[in-house]
Amino acid sequence: MSTAPALTARHRPSQAAARLPGVLPHSALDAMLDAAYETHRRFRHGAYAESCPTCHVPAGELCLARRSVHAARRQAHRARMTQTAPAPLGAAVAV
Numbered sequence: 001m002s003t004a005p006a007l008t009a010r011h012r013p014s015q016a017a018a019r020l021p022g023v024l025p026h027s028a029l030d031a032m033l034d035a036a037y038e039t040h041r042r043f044r045h046g047a048y049a050e051s052c053p054t055c056h057v058p059a060g061e062l063c064l065a066r067r068s069v070h071a072a073r074r075q076a077h078r079a080r081m082t083q084t085a086p087a088p089l090g091a092a093v094a095v
């Protein structure tokens, strides 16, 4: 019995990775996405600064739809950001 087919099958993922250097395994992408959402939630970045009108979670919590932010929550964040425009650049110099 030859071990050549088994070795070929074992090395196939590394060969595929060599052909596509930017591709990461799904488990790594899942972990990166979870970490990004957790960081945004923890520091209340973006839409996580608002409570969700759809699933009614408070600000700083993940939406009940995993790996998604409800559109109404994003819209509420955008509406608040347009209401709180940053101070003009020359305001600090004028004092």
Ligand SMILES: [Zn+2]
Binding pocket: 052, 053, 054, 055, 056, 057, 062, 063, 064, 065, 069, 070, 073
């Ligand atoms: Zn939600």
